[in-house]
Every structure is written in C-alpha cells, then in structure tokens.
Amino acid sequence: MEIVILAVVIALVAIGAISGLVVSSRKKKLPPPPPSAPTVTAPPAEPRVGEEAERPGGEERRTVEDVGLPGSGATATEEPAVVPPAVPEAPAVEVPEPTAGRLVRLRARLSRSQNSLGKGLLTLLSREHLDEDTWEEIEDTLLAADVGVAPTQELVERLRERVRVLGTRTPEELRTLLREELLGLVGTEADRAVHTEGGLEVPGVVMVVGVNGTGKTTTTGKLARVLVADGRSVVLGAADTFRAAAADQLQTWGERVGARTVRGPEGGDPASIAFDAVKEGIAEGADVVLIDTAGRLHTKAGLMDELGKVKRVVEKHGPLDEVLLVLDATTGQNGLVQARVFAEVVDITGIVLTKLDGTAKGGIVVAVQRELGVPVKLVGLGEGADDLAPFEPEAFVDALIGD
Known part of the structure; x- marks a missing residue:
C-alpha cells in the first residue's frame, strides 16, 4: 500500500515539473514589445543663489527696501479699508444782500410794469389844450391803475388847480408837478419800518x-x-x-x-x-x-x-x-x-x-x-x-x- 501511495506522489511531482517547463518555454517565446523613445528623467535642479538666481517671468526684481519686514505694518494680505458713510454737509449759510437802497436797485423791474401809468399821465398833461375830455382820460388812467375813486378825484382836482396856475407847461415842469402830487398821494410821512424791537427779555x-x-x-x-x-x-x-x-x-x-x-x-x-x-x-x-x-x-x-x-x-x-x-x-x-x-x-x-x-x-x-x-x-x-x-x-x- 505504501508503495502505491509513493508512486502516486512521484507521478504528481513529475507532472508539475513538466507543466512548469512548458509555461516557462511559452513565456520565452512571446514577441518582445516595440521599441519606444527612452524616457529621460532629469534630476531636480539645484537651487541657485545670488547673481545666478533666475527671476520669475513677468515680475520685476524687488529690493530689500521694497519688502516689508515683520512688524513694520506690511502684511501679506491687507484687508480693504472700511470707508465710513458720507455725512451730508450742512448747507452753506448765505449772506443776504443789504437792504439799504434795495428798492432803488430793483427800480428797473418796477418801472417796466408801472411806467405806463406815469407816461400816460405825462402825455395827457402835455396836450396844448386840457379840456374836459382830457381830464376824464386822466381820471380813467388813474382808476385803471387801481388808485381808487376818492384818491383819483383828489389828485385830478389838485392837478387842475396847479396846471391853471402854472400856465405854460414844459415837460420838465409837468414831470416835477406830477411827481410832487403822486408823492403826496402815496405819503411820505408814514412810519414804514418793520418794528422788531421787542422787550428786554422778549424778542x-x-x-x-x-x-x-x-x-x-x-x-x-x-x-x-x-x-x-x-x-x-x-x-x-x-x-x-x-x-x-x-x-x-x-x-x-x-x-x-x-x-x-x-x-x-x-x-x-x-x-x-x-x-x-x-x-x-x-x-x-x-x-x-x-x-x-x-x-x-x-x-x-x-x-x-x-x-x-x-x-x-x-x-x-x-x-x-x-x-x-x-x-x-x-x-x-x-x-x-x-x-x-x-x-x-x-x-x-x-x-x-x-x-x-x-x-x-x-x-x-x-x-x-x-x-x-x-x-x-x-x-x-x-x-x-x-x-x-x-x-x-x-x-x-x-x-x-x-x-
């Protein structure tokens, strides 16, 4: 029995050895790979210093003074500055135009609208013969200017009297006469100041x-x-x-x-x-x-x-x-x-x-x-x-x- 087992083992070992040889021979018969360009791996470049150091492309070389030192306030990444919101400026205080003589300075504006009254009266008073029709025209001119009925009648009566006494009438005399009568009608004696005195402790x-x-x-x-x-x-x-x-x-x-x-x-x-x-x-x-x-x-x-x-x-x-x-x-x-x-x-x-x-x-x-x-x-x-x-x-x- 032992002899039979031993014979089987020997047979198995022989078969395995033969198989290995066959496989080994098959591997050796495989065609070699096609030739390719050899890959050359360059050794890492050694760092250079001083004059031999290469500057990065596109960057200017900086000096020591350009580089901030630690603690000097320069940081690698600076945060954007916070801008406080704009405070609206207070409107500038104006200096008003002086009031003294202001009406005189504005006389041109006044005369553009009011001149028709004065010119109309002077034209009528300059007529050679001042008949009733002319005096009625003078009265109508005054009423149209909103002088009022009673003031108009007073002015016409005074003009009649003074023209009669004056006799001959030059343009300058008529102007003076009309100015005096209109001033009397408007009034020069009234207090026209705006009173703002107040009391000792009250405005x-x-x-x-x-x-x-x-x-x-x-x-x-x-x-x-x-x-x-x-x-x-x-x-x-x-x-x-x-x-x-x-x-x-x-x-x-x-x-x-x-x-x-x-x-x-x-x-x-x-x-x-x-x-x-x-x-x-x-x-x-x-x-x-x-x-x-x-x-x-x-x-x-x-x-x-x-x-x-x-x-x-x-x-x-x-x-x-x-x-x-x-x-x-x-x-x-x-x-x-x-x-x-x-x-x-x-x-x-x-x-x-x-x-x-x-x-x-x-x-x-x-x-x-x-x-x-x-x-x-x-x-x-x-x-x-x-x-x-x-x-x-x-x-x-x-x-x-x-x-």
Whole structure:
C-alpha cells in the first residue's frame, strides 16, 4: 500500500515539473514589445543663489527696501479699508444782500410794469389844450391803475388847480408837478419800518397773515433774509400746518440764512406752534420771531377766528410788534375786500405787496393804504431771494414816472 501511495506522489511531482517547463518555454517565446523613445528623467535642479538666481517671468526684481519686514505694518494680505458713510454737509449759510437802497436797485423791474401809468399821465398833461375830455382820460388812467375813486378825484382836482396856475407847461415842469402830487398821494410821512424791537427779555414778534396764494411763506422767508442782512438773529415759527409743504419750505428758507425753524406735526394746532416759537426765541435770545400762518379765505369765519386765537396765544408772551398782511398786487381792488376782513380780526400794522413787478396797477399802494389806514412797508418785485424790498415812496414814484 505504501508503495502505491509513493508512486502516486512521484507521478504528481513529475507532472508539475513538466507543466512548469512548458509555461516557462511559452513565456520565452512571446514577441518582445516595440521599441519606444527612452524616457529621460532629469534630476531636480539645484537651487541657485545670488547673481545666478533666475527671476520669475513677468515680475520685476524687488529690493530689500521694497519688502516689508515683520512688524513694520506690511502684511501679506491687507484687508480693504472700511470707508465710513458720507455725512451730508450742512448747507452753506448765505449772506443776504443789504437792504439799504434795495428798492432803488430793483427800480428797473418796477418801472417796466408801472411806467405806463406815469407816461400816460405825462402825455395827457402835455396836450396844448386840457379840456374836459382830457381830464376824464386822466381820471380813467388813474382808476385803471387801481388808485381808487376818492384818491383819483383828489389828485385830478389838485392837478387842475396847479396846471391853471402854472400856465405854460414844459415837460420838465409837468414831470416835477406830477411827481410832487403822486408823492403826496402815496405819503411820505408814514412810519414804514418793520418794528422788531421787542422787550428786554422778549424778542420782537412779527405775524404774517393773508389769503391763500399770496405768497406768505415765501414772504416770511424773504423777510428773514431782510432782517439777517440788517444784523438781526431770527427764529421762524411754521404755524401753517394745513399745507403739507409749508413747514419744509419755511425751514429751507431759514437754513439758507442760519435761522432755526420751530415746527409741529402736519395738521397740528397753529396757536401751539406759534406759542412754542416765541418760547424758543426767548430761550435762544433771538432778536426776532417770525410766525408764518396758514392761508385763510376771508369769507370763512372759522378760519378767521382761529387766526385771532393764534394772535391771543402769542400775546401771552408779550405784545405783537407787527402784523403784516400780505396782498397780491395783481388782484387789484379784490385785495381791498380781503384786507378789510383781516383788519377786523387782527390789528394790521403793515402791508406787504407781492408781485408788484407783474402788474401795471401800482395804484393799489395808494388804495390799500387809504382803506386800512396803515402803510405799505414791503414790496415784492420778483422771485429772487433778495427781491423783497422796504417800500420807499420816492423810489416808487420815480419808477412810475420814468426818466
């Protein structure tokens, strides 16, 4: 049995040896691979220093001074600088044009609209024979300029008398005669200063009133410029709470000349704002407080009563120095109706005629003074910031007559 097993093992070993030889011979008979270009692997380049060092392509060589040292403030990656948000600059405070002689400087604007009155009168008075028809034409010219019936009749009578005494009439004599009579009609004796003195501890208080659309807010802002030009400090009270943009508009006017504006919520109590404005004026030691009121229809009793309330509340601090009524000169005789009603509610102390450069009816100056018994103190002659001028009778009459 052992002999049989041994024979099987020997046989298996012989078979394995023969198989190995066959495989080995087959491997040796495989065709060799096709020849290819030999791959040459270059040894790593040795680092070079000094003059032999190569600079990277596209970069300039830097010196030691160009390279920041640690701790010198230079960093490999600098964070972008944080730029603070821009703060809007405060509007530059303007220096208003001096008020002295302002109407004289604006005479050209006034004469362009009013010259027809003076030229018309001079032409009629220069006729060789002044008959009744001519005097009627003179009267019609004055009435068309809104001088008013009573003042017109007075002027015509005086002109008749002086022309009769004068006899011969040269153009220069007629001009002098007409100038004197118109000056007498306008009045040269009235106090036309805007009073803003106030008391020892209370600023002067000026209230601006008028109907819608006459330019009260703009006039208040321009009046602030007139006062600042004369060296006065001003606080503005935005008591027109019914018109949405009124307070913003007044504040803009104030900022231009460095005057602070006291305002309240839209639709707030105008009397309360007017009271606070005077209170702030006292606290700041201001010279003048200007109070802009809402436009009121002279036919609305409730609005007019509210205006009286504003006046009474302000007078708790002290008396009002001025109540200025703003009238649109282009409305003519209709402005007299408005003036009459306002005078019944508040004691008007002065008149501001706006848009006087836009009408040929300069006679309204005479008519409104006669109607209210108070003088015209300021006139508006344009839309510019410094186009509000103190009224000067001589300059006004000279503009009427022309050169």
